[in-house]
Amino acid sequence: MSFTPSGPLLDGCVLAVLSRGDAYGYKLTQSLQAVAPISESTLYPVLRRLQRDEYLETYDSPHAGRNRRYYRITEDGQQKLSHTIEEWEDHKQMIDALLYPSTEEPEGDLQDE
Numbered sequence: 001m002s003f004t005p006s007g008p009l010l011d012g013c014v015l016a017v018l019s020r021g022d023a024y025g026y027k028l029t030q031s032l033q034a035v036a037p038i039s040e041s042t043l044y045p046v047l048r049r050l051q052r053d054e055y056l057e058t059y060d061s062p063h064a065g066r067n068r069r070y071y072r073i074t075e076d077g078q079q080k081l082s083h084t085i086e087e088w089e090d091h092k093q094m095i096d097a098l099l100y101p102s103t104e105e106p107e108g109d110l111q112d113e
Contacts, residue, residue, distance in 0.1 A: 003036070004037055004038070008087070009084075009088070010046055011046060011055075011084065012088065013032060014032070014046055015073055015077050015080060015081040015084065016081060017032060018072065018073040018077070019073050019078065019081055022070045022072045023070065023071060024068045024070050025043065025044065025047070025069065025071070028043065028071065050077070051071075053076075054074055055073065055077035055080050056071050056072065056073060056074060056077055057071075057072050058070065058071055058072070059072065
């Protein structure tokens with residue numbers, strides 16, 4: 001089974017990769033595909049939205065006679081990533097509680113009364 005990140009989680013994944021260093025689209029896609037099935041056709045609208053929301057900025061750099069567009073996380077993007085990580089931790093704890101229920105009885109359980 002494979003879980004494909006979407007929406008805010010995909011945004012967070014993109015920001016997390018870029019927080020480690022600037023990347024051009026193909027390299028970014030490859031980094032994301034190492035952990036989840038993400039296509040370029042899925043990624044580029046996310047990049048445009050993150051850029052529009054000022055979480056990313058772009059610059060071009062020559063490579064092999066052509067320009068490559070690089071993406072860089074902004075300060076606002078770093079803050080967004082921090083917020084996404086906090087939300088992910090909360091969400092993960094809720095899912096973990098469902099998947100791995102505790103064997104301990106909660107305090108004050110009234111089952112025997």
